[in-house]
Amino acid sequence: MDLTHDAETEAFRGEARAWLAAHVPSAPLPSLETREGFAAHRAWEAELAADRWSVVSWPEPYGGRGADIMRWLAFEEEYYAAGAPGRVSQNGINLLAPTLFDHGTQEQRARVLPPMARGEVIWAQAWSEPESGSDLASLRSRAVRTNGGWLLSGQKTWSSRAAFADRAFGLFRSEPGLPRPHLGLTYLMFDLRAPGVTVRPIGRLDGKPAFAELFLDEVFVPDEDVIGAPGEGWRVAMSTAGNERGLTLRSPGRFLASARRLAALWGSTGRDPAVGDRVADALIGARAYQLFTYAGASRFAAGATIGAESSLNKVFWSEYDIALHETALDLLGPEAERADGPWAEGWVFSLAGPVYAGTNEIQRDIIAERLLGLPKGRR
C-alpha cells in the first residue's frame, strides 16, 4: 500500500501544471450557464484540446493521452488547483464517451469523439422525463422504426447544457408494452437543431438556463446514431450511469481546491474560532474523499469494477459540497447574500447535488440494500 505516484504520473502532473500555469485565464470566465459564458467555455475546450489536455484519459487517436485513472486524478488535482474553468463538455466526456467506448461502433467513435474532444460539438444529456424523475425506467418518449432510422417523439426535461448545446443523447421506448419497464428501450444520439426539436431553456434557481425541456416531434435519427442494439438501451445506459455515479463524476481535485480556498477565506476574514471546526471538517472531507477515490481507483486499476459503493461516493460529495459552501457563506456574513460573489455560483450549484444523478434518498436505499443487505422493497 502506498500513496506515492509513480515517476511517470509525477512527470505527467508536472507537465499539466506547467501548461495550466501558462494557459488558465487570469480572470474567471463568465458562467458557463449563460450564452456568453458557454461560448467562452467552448473556446477554452478548444484551447485544452489544441495541446491534448481536454480528454487526457482517452486513447491518443481520439485526442487523448491514454492516461490511466491515477494520471487522470493527478490531472484533475492540478486542473482545479490552477483555478481552471468548469468543463462545458462534461456530459459528453463523462457520460456519452464511456458508453461509446464500451458499446459504440468504431465508426461512431471516429465520428463522434474527436469533435467532442475539441469542443466543437457540445453534448446535452436527455435522461429525465416529466413523469420519471428518480424512476428512470418509466420513460415514455418513443422511438418508432422508420426507413433507415427512427422517429423520436415525446418530451425530455432537466436536460443539462441543452439551452446552448449541439447534440443530445438519451433513452427512448422502442418496444412498448413489454412486461418490465426496463425492457424495450433504445439508446440514441440526436441533433438539437434537427427538424422537430424544440428546446425550451429552464432557469435554475439563480435564473441561469442550466437545463432545458426538449419537445420532440418525429425527429429523424439515422440508424448510425443508435448505440448498442435497439431495445438494449437500459443495459447500455446503466454502464453510463454506473460511471456517472462512480469515480469520475466529481474529481477529488475539485474539492481539495475548494477546501484550500475555504481555508484561505477563513484566514483572510480573521480566523473566526467559532468556524474553525467547520473549516477543519472541509479540509478533512476533501482529503477523505481523495483517499476514498484513490482506493477505488486502485481497485479499478487492479481490475475490479465500481459497484454500489459509488452510492457512498455520491452521497458524500454532494453533502460535503453544500456544507463547504455554506461554511464559506457564513464566513462572508451579510456579504453572503450577494449572488455575484465568487462563492455564490458554487453554492447554488452545490444545492442540486443531493437531487441529481440519483437522489440521495435512493442512494441511501441502495447503500442499505446492496452494501448492508437490509431487506429491499419497503421505502
Added chain:
Amino acid sequence: MDLTHDAETEAFRGEARAWLAAHVPSAPLPSLETREGFAAHRAWEAELAADRWSVVSWPEPYGGRGADIMRWLAFEEEYYAAGAPGRVSQNGINLLAPTLFDHGTQEQRARVLPPMARGEVIWAQAWSEPESGSDLASLRSRAVRTNGGWLLSGQKTWSSRAAFADRAFGLFRSEPGLPRPHLGLTYLMFDLRAPGVTVRPIGRLDGKPAFAELFLDEVFVPDEDVIGAPGEGWRVAMSTAGNERGLTLRSPGRFLASARRLAALWGSTGRDPAVGDRVADALIGARAYQLFTYAGASRFAAGATIGAESSLNKVFWSEYDIALHETALDLLGPEAERADGPWAEGWVFSLAGPVYAGTNEIQRDIIAERLLGLPKGRR
C-alpha cells in the same frame, strides 16, 4: 397574549423557592438507580410530602395543592433551578395518578394516591414485553379470571424503577383471540412482592439497575385493582400515554436549569469560542421548549386537549437533552471519560430519550401523518 404569571402563581413560586432553599440537600443524593440512592430519594419524597410539595397539582385531599398547570410549571422551574433531587415517584405521579383521576374509582384514589404522594409506595410501570417494544398492542401477558379477581401470567420488561419499587401497573390480555390486538386488554395494578412475581433487575449502560424484567406466574390481583372496565385497558392506557408524551413528561424547568449549568461550565472552562454556538443553542432550546410548553399549557388551560403535538415535544426534548450533555462532555475534554462526574449520569440518562416513551422514529411518523397529513402505512 402575555408571559407574565399572575400574582397567585408568583406567590406560589416564591413559597416553593423558599421551601426548596431551606430543604434541598446541599450534596447530591446518590443515584436513584441504586439501592442506597433509591432509599434516599424515597426519604426525600417523604420530606416533600410532609410540606405538601410532592404532588402540587393534585387536589388537596390527596396531598396536593390543587395547582393549575401554570403553577405546576412554575414549581418545576424552581425545583430544578434549586438543584433538587430527581423524582423516584415519577412513574406513579405522572403515569398512574392521571389514569386514576380519569378512570379510577373513588375508593382506588383514596387508597392508592396518598401513600404514593408520601413516597411510601413507589410505583414501577410494566408496559413493555420482550416481543412488543414499540408495538405495544401486541402484548401477550395474560389476565385470567378467577374468583374475586384475576391471575396474571407472563413476562414484562423495561419496567423502570422495578428493581426497588413496591408496586406496578400495566396492561394484560384478558380476552385473547379478538380481531384487533388493541381489544381485550385490561389495566391492572399489582404488588411486586406478591407470590408468583419474580423481579430480575437489568443494568442499563452504566450498570445501574434502572429497570427490571418481571416474571409473573399466576399472580393474584383482586378486582379492586382493575382500573376502568375489564377489556377496556387500551383506551384507559392511551389517556396515560397521551399524558406521558405530553406536557408533563419532561418539564421545561429541568432543561432551563441544565442549560444554565452548561453556560456556567462554559464560563468556568475558559469560554472556548469554538463551543459558544452550541452553548447558545442550548440556551435557545431550553427557552424554546419552555415557550412551546407554555403555549400548550395555555391551550390546555383554555380547555383544549394535548394531541399529536406531544410528539413534537417528545422529539424535541429527547434530542435536545443529548445535544446539551454532549456539549458538556466536549467542554470537559478528556475528563468527560469519567463516569462519576456530575454530567456523566445525565448523559447516560439522556441517551435513552429517543428510544423510550415511543421511539423518535414512531413520533416522526405520527408528526408526518397526523400533523402534516402525509399518507399513512408505509414506513
Added chain:
Amino acid sequence: MRFLLDAEQRDFARTLDSLLAAADSPSAARAWARGDHALGRALWDRLAKAGVFALAVPEAFDGAGRLPLELTLGFEALGRHAVPGPAVETVAAAVLLSELVDAGPDAVGFHDGGLDGLGLGDAGPDGPGPGGAELGDTRGGGPGSEAGAAAGDGAGYARGLLSRFASGDALATLRVDGGYALDADVADVVLVVAGQTGEELWLAAEPGPAAPSHDPARRLFTPAAAGRLLARGPGVAAGVERARAWGALATAAQAVGVGRALLEQTVGYVRERRQFGVAVGSFQAVKHRLADVLLALEFARPLVHAAALSLDPVDIAMAKVTAGEAACTAARAALQLHGAIGYTEELDLSLWLRKARPLRDAWGTPASCRARIVGVG
C-alpha cells in the same frame, strides 16, 4: 400568563392571509424582481389599509402605537406570501425616526433647513411638523442644494415621514454599518447611518450602486453617506439600536412565514407526486424530513412571539437565529423533496426558496445572534 394569540390577533392574521392569498403575491414578487414595482406597491396599499404599516408607528403620527406582537403576525403573513419590498427596512426606519423625535435636544440635533450639511441646529418645535415636505425635495438635494429643505426642519420632516409610513404611502430603506440598503431604488427615503460612532443619519441623495441578491426580489444598494445630514448625536446611535431590534424581530417573523409556505407547498407536492408507483409522501425518509421541518418551525414561532412581548435583545437574538435556521431547514427540505423541479425559477416555490438564506443573515447573522446570547457580542 396566557401565551396564546387572542381572537382579535388571530383574526388579524387570518385577514392578512386571505387578503394576500387573493392578491396573487407571486406575480407581484416576480414583477418586482424585473424592476416593475406597480403590483408590489398595490399590495403594500392593501396591507397598509389592513393596518400593517401602522404597527411600528406611534399614535401621535397616525400609527397604531407600537404593537410588536401584531407586527410579527403581519410579517409572518408577508413572508408566507413572499411579499416583495423593503418592509422590514420601513419598520426599522419608522422606529428610528420616532426614537429621534422623542429624544431630547441633548441626544439628537436635527437639520434645521437653514444650514449647510455640517451645521446642525437645535431640534425643531415639539408639535407635529408640517409633514408636507415633498420627498422629491430631499431626494433631489445634494450637499450644494440645501435650500430645498426650507419647507421643513429635520424633526418636522421626520414626523411627516412617520405619518406616511403608517399610511403605506412611503417606503424607506436603511443602511447601517456599511451593509446593504434593500431596494433603495424604489424606496422613497434612503437613510444612511454613518460616522465613527454611528451618530450621523443621512438622507441619501442617490441609491448608489446595486448588487444582486440570491433572492431576485431583493436588490442590494450601497448609498453613500451624502445628501442631507438629517440628524446627529448620541440619540441617533441609540435609535439605531432600537431600529435594529425591530428589524431583527420583523425579519424573524418573516422567516417563519417563509418556512411555513415552503412546508405547506412541499407537503402538497409530495402528497400528489408519485414515483415507483406510490406517493412520494409515503416514503418514511420524506415523512421524517418534513416532520423535522415542522418541528423547527413550531419551536421557532413561540420565540418570535416572546421576543415581541419583551423586545429584549437576547430574546430577539434567539428568535432571529432560530427562525432563520428553521426557514433554511425548510428550504433545504423543499428543494430536496421537489427534486429537479424545485431547482428551477419557474416554479413559484423558488420565490420562497431564495428568500430563506438572505433572511437568515439579514438584520443579524446567526453568528452575531449567538454571540449576543452567550454574552460575547
Added chain:
Amino acid sequence: MRFLLDAEQRDFARTLDSLLAAADSPSAARAWARGDHALGRALWDRLAKAGVFALAVPEAFDGAGRLPLELTLGFEALGRHAVPGPAVETVAAAVLLSELVDAGPDAVGFHDGGLDGLGLGDAGPDGPGPGGAELGDTRGGGPGSEAGAAAGDGAGYARGLLSRFASGDALATLRVDGGYALDADVADVVLVVAGQTGEELWLAAEPGPAAPSHDPARRLFTPAAAGRLLARGPGVAAGVERARAWGALATAAQAVGVGRALLEQTVGYVRERRQFGVAVGSFQAVKHRLADVLLALEFARPLVHAAALSLDPVDIAMAKVTAGEAACTAARAALQLHGAIGYTEELDLSLWLRKARPLRDAWGTPASCRARIVGVG
C-alpha cells in the same frame, strides 16, 4: 500509487479477526471490567504470538521494525473484538522508549542506577542492555530506594522493556499532561511524563487513585510523578510527541473497529427483529441511518491508512477525529435501532457502545485534532 492493502496485509487482518472471533473476547472484556485480567492477558498472549505487539518495536529489540500500517490493522481488529487492556498505551510506551534509546546523550540523560532520583548520568552503552531488570525492582523503588536499580541502567532497562513489549510479555501505560493512565493497576510499567516542559519521564511506584470510565473495561488512574526518574532531557519531550502520534493513530484504528462491530451487530439485529409485522430493517428510516454509519466508517478508514503511511501529525489528526466521530455515529445508531435492549449492559453490544466515546476523546479530542488541522493547535 496503490492505495490497497496487499495480500499479506489482508491475510494478517483476517488472521487476527479469526483468532479473536474464536477467543470469546466479550467474556475477556467483561472479566477485565470486574478486575479479573486472566482472560484478557491470555488474549494478549495470542495477539502477541500473531505479532501485533511487535509492530511498534524496532527490530533491534526483537520487534518487527516499526510498521504503522500493519499496526492499524491490528488495532482495528482489537476494536472490532473489544479487546480490553492498555494496548494503545503499550504501543505509545514502546515508541517513546525506542525514541529515547535512539536519542543521543545531549537529548536524553538516563538514570544510571547509581545516583539518586535527581542525579542523572550519561546514556548507557550502545549494545543491547541486560534486559533482565525485574519489573518488580523498579515498581518497588521509591525515591529513597534507588539502589534497587543497580541491576541495569536506564537505557538498558528501556531496551529490556522493549523486548518484553514486543513479545506481549509486558503491558505498559502512560500518563501525559496530567491526563489518565489507563489500567495502571494491571500494567507492568507505569510511565509518567512530568516537568515544566515535559522533559522528565518517571517510572511510577504506584498506580495512584482510580476513577471509572464510561467503559467499565477501562479504568483511569492518576499515578504521581514519583518512584524512579527514568530519563530526562529535551529528547523526552520529543519522544512523547512521537508516542502521542502513534497513540492517536492506534486509537483511530481501534475506533474504526469499534464502529464496524457496532454496525455489523445492528445490521444483524434489524434484519431479525420484527415490529408491526415486518423486519425493523425494512423501515426506510432504519436503512438510511445505517447507510450513514457505513458512509462515516468507509470515509474514515482511508484516513487511518494514509496517516499510517505518512505519520504526519495533520494526517493523524484527521484520522483521529474522523474515526472517533464515526464510531460515535455508529454507537448512537446502534443504541437507537436496538431499542431498549441496546441500553442494557447485558447485551454484548454494550461492550462496544461504551467504548466509542472514550476512544473519541482519548489521545486527542476532536477539538484538539481540528485545531491542529487548521494550524492553531
